[in-house]
Amino acid sequence: MSQPSLDVRVELPYHLRTLARVGQEVTVRVDGPATIGAVIDAVEQRYPVLQGTIRDHGTLKRRPFLRYFACQEDLSHEPADFVLPEPVAKGTEPFLVIGSIAGG
Amino acid sequence: MSGVRVLVGTKKGAFVLTSDGARKNWKVSGPHFAGWEIYHLKGSPADPNRLYASQTSGWFGQVMQRSNDGGATWEAVGNKFAYDGETGTHQWYDGTPHPWEFKRVWHVEPSLGDPDTVYAGVEDAALFKSTDGGQNWQELKGLRTHGSGSQWAPGAGGMGLHTILLDPTNPQRMYIAISSAGAFRTDDNGATWKPINRGLKSQYIPNPEAEVGHCVHRIAMHPSRPNILFMQKHWDVLRTDDSGEQWREISGNLPTDFGFVIDVHAHEPETIYVVPIKSDSEHFPLDGQLRVYRSRSGGEEWEPLTKGLPQQDCYVNVLRDAMAVDTLDSCGVYFGTTGGHVFVSPDGGDTWSAIVSTLPPVLSVEVQSLP
Numbered sequence: 294m295s296q297p298s299l300d301v302r303v304e305l306p307y308h309l310r311t312l313a314r315v316g317q318e319v320t321v322r323v324d325g326p327a328t329i330g331a332v333i334d335a336v337e338q339r340y341p342v343l344q345g346t347i348r349d350h351g352t353l354k355r356r357p358f359l360r361y362f363a364c365q366e367d368l369s370h371e372p373a374d375f376v377l378p379e380p381v382a383k384g385t386e387p388f389l390v391i392g393s394i395a396g397g
Numbered sequence: 398m399s400g401v402r403v404l405v406g407t408k409k410g411a412f413v414l415t416s417d418g419a420r421k422n423w424k425v426s427g428p429h430f431a432g433w434e435i436y437h438l439k440g441s442p443a444d445p446n447r448l449y450a451s452q453t454s455g456w457f458g459q460v461m462q463r464s465n466d467g468g469a470t471w472e473a474v475g476n477k478f479a480y481d482g483e484t485g486t487h488q489w490y491d492g493t494p495h496p497w498e499f500k501r502v503w504h505v506e507p508s509l510g511d512p513d514t515v516y517a518g519v520e521d522a523a524l525f526k527s528t529d530g531g532q533n534w535q536e537l538k539g540l541r542t543h544g545s546g547s548q549w550a551p552g553a554g555g556m557g558l559h560t561i562l563l564d565p566t567n568p569q570r571m572y573i574a575i576s577s578a579g580a581f582r583t584d585d586n587g588a589t590w591k592p593i594n595r596g597l598k599s600q601y602i603p604n605p606e607a608e609v610g611h612c613v614h615r616i617a618m619h620p621s622r623p624n625i626l627f628m629q630k631h632w633d634v635l636r637t638d639d640s641g642e643q644w645r646e647i648s649g650n651l652p653t654d655f656g657f658v659i660d661v662h663a664h665e666p667e668t669i670y671v672v673p674i675k676s677d678s679e680h681f682p683l684d685g686q687l688r689v690y691r692s693r694s695g696g697e698e699w700e701p702l703t704k705g706l707p708q709q710d711c712y713v714n715v716l717r718d719a720m721a722v723d724t725l726d727s728c729g730v731y732f733g734t735t736g737g738h739v740f741v742s743p744d745g746g747d748t749w750s751a752i753v754s755t756l757p758p759v760l761s762v763e764v765q766s767l768p
Contacts, residue, residue, distance in 0.1 A: 308432060308457055312473065342473040346457040350477045358456040392456045 296325045301332050301377070302387040306359075309347070309390070313340040318387060327382040329361060330373030347390060362389040401723050402467060402765045403731055404448065405739055406435035409757035411450055413468040416752075420729055420743040423752045429471065430462065434501075437718055437761040440467075441507035441515075445765050449515050449531055451502035459501055461517075463531050474531035478502070478519055481536040487521065488550040497521045497541065504718060504761075506561035518558030522549060522575040524587065537587035540573065545592060545609040549578035552612050552631075559717055560616045564623040572626065572641065577612035580628070582641050593641025597630060614657045615717045619666035627669050627696070629659040629717075634671055636696055647696025652683055658720035662745060663728040667695040670722075670730060670746060672715040681712040689732070691746045705749035706740065713738070718761035725766055733759025 304318050313319075321335035330353075337344045348355050353373065355361065360369040364378045364386050380386035403414040410428025429435075430452045438450035450462040450471070459478065462471045478499045486494035500520040508514035513530040523541045525534040549556060560574035571587065574580045579594040592608050602610045612631035619625065628635045628644065632655050635644040648654035653673045662668035669692050675683050682688060687706045690699040713736035723729040730742045737756035742749045 306456070308454065311431075312457075312460065342460075345459065345476045349458075351479060356456065356458060 299323045299327050299382050300384050301327050301335070301381060302384055303332060303336055304387045304389045305336075305343075306390060306392040308392070309343060312346065313342055315340070320384070327377045328374050329368060329371060329377065329388075332377065332388055333373075358393045360389075360391045360393055362391055363387070399725055400767045401725065401729060402440070402445075402767055403721075403739065403741075403752070404438045404440065404468065404761075404763040404765070405733055405756065405759060406437050406450070406718075406761035407733075407737070407757040407759050408434055411435040411438055411452075411468075412753070412756060414739065414752050418725055420725075420741055421750075425753060426468065428757075429468065430460075433460070435760065436501060437504050437763075438462075438468075439505050439507060439763045440765045441512040442509050443507070444512035445767060447507070447512040447530075449505040449507060451505055451517070453501040459499070461502065461505075461531050475527070475533050478517070478523075478525055478534050479536070480523060480541065481538040482542070485542070486547055487556065488548060490551065494547065497523070499523075500555065501557075503557040503559045504561055506563065509563055509565055516561050516563075516571075518561050518573065520555045520557035521551070522556045522558045522578060524558055524561070524573060526587070537583075539583070539588050540581060540590045543581070543590050543592070545578070548609055549575065550610065552577040560613070562616060562618045562623075562626070564618075565620045566623055570623070570640075572616060572618070574613040574616050574628075576614065577610065577631070579609045579611040580613050580616060580626075580641060593637070594644070595642065596637070596644030596646075597628075597635065598633070598646075599631065601631070615659050617659045617661050617669070619661040622666050625666070625695075627659050627661060629656050629671055631655065631677060634659065634696065647692070649692070649697035649699055651690055651699050656715070657717040658715050658732060660720045660722055660730070662730075663722045663724040665693070665728075665745075668693045668745070669696065670720065671699075672720070672732060674714060680714040685710050685712060687711040687713065687734070689730070689742075689746055689749075702742070702746045702749070704747065705742075705751075711736075716760055719759050721762050721764040723764045723766045729764065731762050731764050733762040735759065 399418045405412040410431045412427035436451045441447040446467045448464040452460040484497045489495035504518040506516040517525040562572040564570040581590045624640045656674045689702040713734035720732040733739045735758040738754045
């Protein structure tokens with residue numbers, strides 16, 4: 294039996310919002326489990342200009358100065374097939390892509 | 398009346414400066430891509446409204462932008478720069494082998510005849526080409542896989558391919574330069590490459606006259622004489638009269654021959670410009686005086702150009718891609734500084750004024766002469 298599609302809310306950092314010409318938060322549809330990889334796949338599919346900006350084109354690894362947060366947890370080091378917390382899958386909490394603090 | 402459009406890449410965005418042929422009153426547009434590093438932007442010689450820009454960020458990586466209206470509006474195009482085939486290794490700072498890793502685009506060079514064809518020089522050093530307006534990029538891997546590639550090493554600023562010169566008389570020939578590998582030439586449209594560093598002497602490498610390993614900062618060419626090239630190396634200013642087969646030093650009476658930029662007057666192929674920088678340890682002008690030096694004899698004899706430039710307490714740098722010339726009847730010369738100035742001389746260097754002086758650090762300056 295196929296899994297239902299999920300509408301996942303994703304918050305993007307300022308520079309990616311301006312690049313994609315969207316507001317602070319976007320909603321993407323994910324088919325199947327709302328894993329980190331599936332959510333980023335959906336973001337990149339809907340906003341192709343973001344390909345290569347959140348994760349590397351070739352390796353699909355998260356770019357070093359970005360972090361993934363959800364439900365007050367740092368999920369940055371979880372694997373791509375990590376299933377996001379239920380409130381994210383249900384759309385009550387956003388998945389956060391955050392630019393790390395650096396520089397001065 | 399003719400006019401000019403100056404394209405300025407900075408640490409915090411791009412700016413477009415426009416003026417009529419008098420080049421006295423300027424309109425400043427920007428910042429475009431505010432907050433991003435714009436390493437370089439340049440217009441197509443075949444269609445002045447077609448511009449390409451390299452937009453980079455330590456957080457978000459590489460984005461390429463294209464404009465079809467002279468910089469009024471922009472659209473992101475392809476940003477996938479994948480090395481073709483086995484990546485291989487180059488030398489790391491400690492001498493160990495290090496895999497090639499794409500970091501950013503340093504320089505974009507639109508083709509002379511087709512607005513949709515554009516080259517990109519990248520770090521780690523490689524040359525890419527797009528024939529569809531920047532949507533897709535293919536590596537010309539003959540350069541990176543040249544037999545010497547494993548010996549190339551980054552300079553302090555990275556191992557970037559920063560200079561791309563297209564021969565207007567021979568579509569099969571182009572020149573490129575890499576810090577710090579040296580200069581290379583292709584005679585078969587990028588399929589194979591030859592190091593052209595004979596005559597360069599660099600005391601900071603084990604063999605000062607090695608085939609590769611020289612920190613070439615910039616090469617310039619006058620389009621009417623594509624076999625003659627001028628080079629600002631880490632130290633030394635040089636020229637070749639035979640397409641790079643042999644170089645000779647022309648530093649002459651320069652107060653210091655360290656520097657980054659070099660360019661050629663639009664109508665006088667033997668008139669060249671450099672901005673001497675004190676040393677590789679102190680990247681600012683001698684004595685706090687910002688001086689362009691001009692040679693009207695193809696090198697050796699140089700004169701300081703100071704009128705309108707800061708002559709005290711000036712401790713800026715002028716980076717390798719931050720000088721350009723226009724092609725108006727009275728050749729305009731432009732350069733930008735790490736202090737946020739963009740200076741213009743509408744009379745070939747005799748007098749200067751600041752178009753702007755409070756931009757973010759300037760990484761690149763290009764100019765388009767408009768009808």
